[in-house]
Amino acid sequence: MRVVLALLLVLLPALAQAQAPAGEPVIRTMLDPAQGAVIGQPVRLNVEVLFPGEMLHPPRVAVPEAAGAQILRFETQATTMRERIGEQDYVGQSFEFVLFPRRGGAIAVPAPSVTLLDRSGEPAGSAKGEPTRIDVTVPPGIDPSGPVLAADRVDVEQSWSPNPATAQFKPGSALVRLIRRQADGVPALGMAEFHFAAPEGVRIYADPPVAEDRSNRGNVEGHRTDKVTYVFERAGSYELPALSQPWWNLSDKQARMETLPGVAVTVAAAPAAGRPDAQKRWPGLAWLAAALVLAILAAVLIVLRPKLSALWQQAVMRHRSSEAAARRELLRTARAGDASKTYQASSHWLRRLPPDEQQRVRSSALAPALARLERALFGAGPAWDRAAGAAFASAVTTFHRQNRSPPHRVVEPLPPLNPIA
Numbered sequence: 001m002r003v004v005l006a007l008l009l010v011l012l013p014a015l016a017q018a019q020a021p022a023g024e025p026v027i028r029t030m031l032d033p034a035q036g037a038v039i040g041q042p043v044r045l046n047v048e049v050l051f052p053g054e055m056l057h058p059p060r061v062a063v064p065e066a067a068g069a070q071i072l073r074f075e076t077q078a079t080t081m082r083e084r085i086g087e088q089d090y091v092g093q094s095f096e097f098v099l100f101p102r103r104g105g106a107i108a109v110p111a112p113s114v115t116l117l118d119r120s121g122e123p124a125g126s127a128k129g130e131p132t133r134i135d136v137t138v139p140p141g142i143d144p145s146g147p148v149l150a151a152d153r154v155d156v157e158q159s160w161s162p163n164p165a166t167a168q169f170k171p172g173s174a175l176v177r178l179i180r181r182q183a184d185g186v187p188a189l190g191m192a193e194f195h196f197a198a199p200e201g202v203r204i205y206a207d208p209p210v211a212e213d214r215s216n217r218g219n220v221e222g223h224r225t226d227k228v229t230y231v232f233e234r235a236g237s238y239e240l241p242a243l244s245q246p247w248w249n250l251s252d253k254q255a256r257m258e259t260l261p262g263v264a265v266t267v268a269a270a271p272a273a274g275r276p277d278a279q280k281r282w283p284g285l286a287w288l289a290a291a292l293v294l295a296i297l298a299a300v301l302i303v304l305r306p307k308l309s310a311l312w313q314q315a316v317m318r319h320r321s322s323e324a325a326a327r328r329e330l331l332r333t334a335r336a337g338d339a340s341k342t343y344q345a346s347s348h349w350l351r352r353l354p355p356d357e358q359q360r361v362r363s364s365a366l367a368p369a370l371a372r373l374e375r376a377l378f379g380a381g382p383a384w385d386r387a388a389g390a391a392f393a394s395a396v397t398t399f400h401r402q403n404r405s406p407p408h409r410v411v412e413p414l415p416p417l418n419p420i421a
Helices: 002-019 286-320 323-335 339-351 355-361 366-378 386-403
Strands: 026-032 043-052 060-062 069-072 079-085 088-101 105-109 113-117 123-128 132-137 154-161 174-184 202-206 214-216 219-232 236-240 243-249 254-260 263-267
Touching (some): 088 132, 174 243, 202 286, 219 263, 323 386, 355 386
Antiparallel strands (some): 069 088, 154 174, 174 219, 243 254
16 A cells, blocks of 8 residues: 555656646747838738747637727638747747727727646647837828728629610519628728618618628638619609728728719609400400409409518518618617627618617617716727627617607506496
């Protein structure tokens, strides 16, 4: 028994030493570019973690949120590196993040947080790097109040379905506008929201945008698709307005503008249905009665079916793009605590409110909640979390009840004791 205890006393320290991290790691943080960045420009944030001698297991690295910036990581695998510092050989990994400044001025980047792991991948300690900062400028001709697009190349294109130049439109017809944007080094979130408008007599149904960001060794390529449907309610001539995408060209240091032209659409009046002649008498022959039944059936198939189809299409679009549907999606997204998705969902909901209700938002209790969301995403506001999202959802519900819900009538359970004759 004493022999076993003696062996344990010898082996346990050796086992513990084999599981412990191999010395204090060296943590370095580097920004590229380190200076001269403009608002909206992607800045590489590299975090290197080096261990003396050997690395028992690759660590886990995270960078906390920075006020006024958005920090993303697109690489799923870190890069292994070896280096000799002084008389000691080091081995470790380099982790790459991308920082997107959302305002001008000095932005403090918090210290990276490193979780050290033993050979089996279990946490064995923690370490922190050094905080850093970056000075961001706002180029002339750029509006910093919203998301700024800064890239070496931006491609914008649009398509219409059906083709407005050849299609024939009548009341109830729909025209779909599809806009695709692509930017080098910028995710889809960095592309500004389009504000779709149309003249009176045209309804607008905007779908939620589709984001498809692609990453290749730290280089992100943002792809965003916006879809809006115009439904013409009555005959007339309509001008659907043009749209523009401003951006800053990092290559030639110039403000650029991509323009998407609008179209002119003429909606013809629906042909008036023929009225039967009440004075006309049909002979009472069987074959004429059968011909009348066939004529009625043909009229239903030819005339009513397109109208019913158009009405059904309008009903489906109205349901999918209603204010209630946008509000339900906003409440669900806000409670999840994601500031970026909450901002997108709130933009869709606000666009579906009537103009008078959009004006009341600025003077309601919802205005401070919107301002806090914008500061958290684009400014120097506090970090956004589930509690802030729940408070935002509560403010939206309160605004809806005060401005859109009909008043509830109180019904007395008993009639008055002394009714007035």
